[in-house]
Amino acid sequence: MIRAEAVHKRYGLAEVLKGITLEVAPREVMCLLGPSGSGKSTFLRCINHLEKINSGRLYVDGSLVGYQERGGRLHELREREVCRRRTEIGMVFQRFNLFPHMTALENVVIAPVLVKKEAKTAAVTRARALLDRVGLSNKVDAYPNQLSGGQQQRVAIARALAMQPKLMLFDEPTSALDPELVGEVLDVMRALAEEGMTMIVVTHEIGFAREVGDTLVFIDEGVVVEAGVPREVIANPQHERTKAFLSKVF
Amino acid sequence: MTIDSVEGHRPEEIRAVPLRHPGRWAATAVLLVLAAMLVHDIVTNPRFGWGVVGNYFFATPVVDGVEKTLELTFVAMAIGVVLGVLFAVMRLSPNPILSGAAWLYIWFFRGTPVYVQLLFWYVIAVLQPTISIGIPFGPEFVHMSANTIVTPFVAALLGLGLNEGAYYAEIVRAGILSVDHGQFEAAQSLGMRRAPLMRRIVLPQAMRVIVPPTGNETISMLKTTSLAVVVTYPELLYQTENIAARTFETIPLYIMASFWYLLMTTVLTMGQYYVERYYARGTSYALPPTPIQRIRRNLTTLRRVPFSPTGLGGL
Numbered sequence A: 001m002i003r004a005e006a007v008h009k010r011y012g013l014a015e016v017l018k019g020i021t022l023e024v025a026p027r028e029v030m031c032l033l034g035p036s037g038s039g040k041s042t043f044l045r046c047i048n049h050l051e052k053i054n055s056g057r058l059y060v061d062g063s064l065v066g067y068q069e070r071g072g073r074l075h076e077l078r079e080r081e082v083c084r085r086r087t088e089i090g091m092v093f094q095r096f097n098l099f100p101h102m103t104a105l106e107n108v109v110i111a112p113v114l115v116k117k118e119a120k121t122a123a124v125t126r127a128r129a130l131l132d133r134v135g136l137s138n139k140v141d142a143y144p145n146q147l148s149g150g151q152q153q154r155v156a157i158a159r160a161l162a163m164q165p166k167l168m169l170f171d172e173p174t175s176a177l178d179p180e181l182v183g184e185v186l187d188v189m190r191a192l193a194e195e196g197m198t199m200i201v202v203t204h205e206i207g208f209a210r211e212v213g214d215t216l217v218f219i220d221e222g223v224v225v226e227a228g229v230p231r232e233v234i235a236n237p238q239h240e241r242t243k244a245f246l247s248k249v250f
Numbered sequence B: 001m002t003i004d005s006v007e008g009h010r011p012e013e014i015r016a017v018p019l020r021h022p023g024r025w026a027a028t029a030v031l032l033v034l035a036a037m038l039v040h041d042i043v044t045n046p047r048f049g050w051g052v053v054g055n056y057f058f059a060t061p062v063v064d065g066v067e068k069t070l071e072l073t074f075v076a077m078a079i080g081v082v083l084g085v086l087f088a089v090m091r092l093s094p095n096p097i098l099s100g101a102a103w104l105y106i107w108f109f110r111g112t113p114v115y116v117q118l119l120f121w122y123v124i125a126v127l128q129p130t131i132s133i134g135i136p137f138g139p140e141f142v143h144m145s146a147n148t149i150v151t152p153f154v155a156a157l158l159g160l161g162l163n164e165g166a167y168y169a170e171i172v173r174a175g176i177l178s179v180d181h182g183q184f185e186a187a188q189s190l191g192m193r194r195a196p197l198m199r200r201i202v203l204p205q206a207m208r209v210i211v212p213p214t215g216n217e218t219i220s221m222l223k224t225t226s227l228a229v230v231v232t233y234p235e236l237l238y239q240t241e242n243i244a245a246r247t248f249e250t251i252p253l254y255i256m257a258s259f260w261y262l263l264m265t266t267v268l269t270m271g272q273y274y275v276e277r278y279y280a281r282g283t284s285y286a287l288p289p290t291p292i293q294r295i296r297r298n299l300t301t302l303r304r305v306p307f308s309p310t311g312l313g314g315l
Helices: A040-047 A079-086 A104-114 A120-133 A149-161 A179-194 A206-212 A230-235 A240-249 B022-044 B050-057 B060-091 B096-111 B114-122 B152-177 B181-189 B194-231 B236-247 B250-279 B291-301
Strands: A002-011 A014-024 A029-033 A055-060 A067-070 A073-076 A089-092 A167-171 A198-202 A215-220 A223-228 B130-134 B140-145
Touching (some): A014 A040, A014 A223, A040 A167, A089 B181, A104 A120, A104 B194, A120 A149, A179 A198, A179 A206, A215 A230, A215 A240, A223 A230, A223 A240, B050 B250, B060 B096, B060 B152, B060 B250, B096 B152, B114 B152, B114 B194, B152 B194, B194 B236, B194 B250, B236 B250
Parallel strands (some): A029 A198, A029 A215, A089 A167, A167 A198
Antiparallel strands (some): A002 A014, A002 A055, A067 A073, B130 B140
């Protein structure tokens, strides 16, 4: 589903990603772990081309992200094509980023209607079903500021799912939540994983990584330090930096 | 530390002696005396000519001028808003030609006095006697005299509208920049392209920042239409000066015009209030009370809160 080959990303002189190589299979749940500033969020944002990579190759579903290879050269994709590919990738943010001027239902309905030109009534029916699935059928008409953080994040997940993506990216989805609200969001994500959604999750929730993740990748200073089956990496980290990090998180 | 969680026991309500404010009473007395002097002068000084003010207030040319003032205000403002949104979005475009062109426009029209701009539009026929439509640098199909196209109304519209567009562009730009960057990212990640992203996600949120200065600009525009006198457009001030030139009742007539302007700006102020409430949707838990609700609440709390330094009666 995703193949990254020596992906590099610079901001000015600062190199944030220094050659990330990894592969995510369909239906796989990959958890990215690492200290803040290690580049894991940046990598996530490269996957849907919110950030342009500087070198290396990044493929989603077999096609290059943001470019097209013709005659041995890379050509930038048109906005239309970049946007079409983004519709296949759902993204959930640390700060939720719900549209504050719309109700929960409108948040979920807008993209299918505006981007995919779905009929309004069909989109509304599906949005209600999605909100029901994340346990918010009684909050369809609430504005984001009337919802708790956990509820907002669940609406954000429903909003991303409304586009029927093949792949979901989660950028620290529980980091901005009060501890007692973390569980309700993780439950929704766990259910999604069980249904076979391909997911990349940047998280500090070791427990979630161990129980739900198929692979765990530890990133530090822009490189993959260690990767493997979560249970094994967590119980028996091979690398000093992984050990040091895990000892602090627990 | 001890925690006593016995409920039910409640100490008696505090009934303290209110703080006295002698300074406030003194200031009130001074203001009342000054106000009385002012009212006395206004009423007894015959040069105010209140009778003349009343006689001309609803005179046909005056009412006609009021209509034209309102018409000019709204059309010029509409031009300003459309141009402002266009140039603000251009200014923030990644295309350097578009953003450069928007910068140039704002630089020029914000950098010259609107009075001078109006004068230029008035004498445009001297600079450009004919206006033609055709292929650039090639054959021309239609020729028109500039004087037939640029009537006083069009000159006033161009002068006021283009100038307003430059100011309004900066207001809209500030509004767009006030929207959280996460909103752009969320919309992009859903596959929205730039135009719908701006229209459906960013601009509605920018409105909260844009609307208050828009009210301000509309009020300012209503008063600035009086400059259309220089392009001989018969709005309120032009009509007033016309009558004054005939009757020599200059001061009463200027007072009359001022009353009309005040009346119109007051109505606009009230309109702005309700538009702001609409765009506050989803940003605060409870909307602020309308003036009527506030008056009602003040009346009920007046007895309990005899004096409020904020003037909001205990709100």
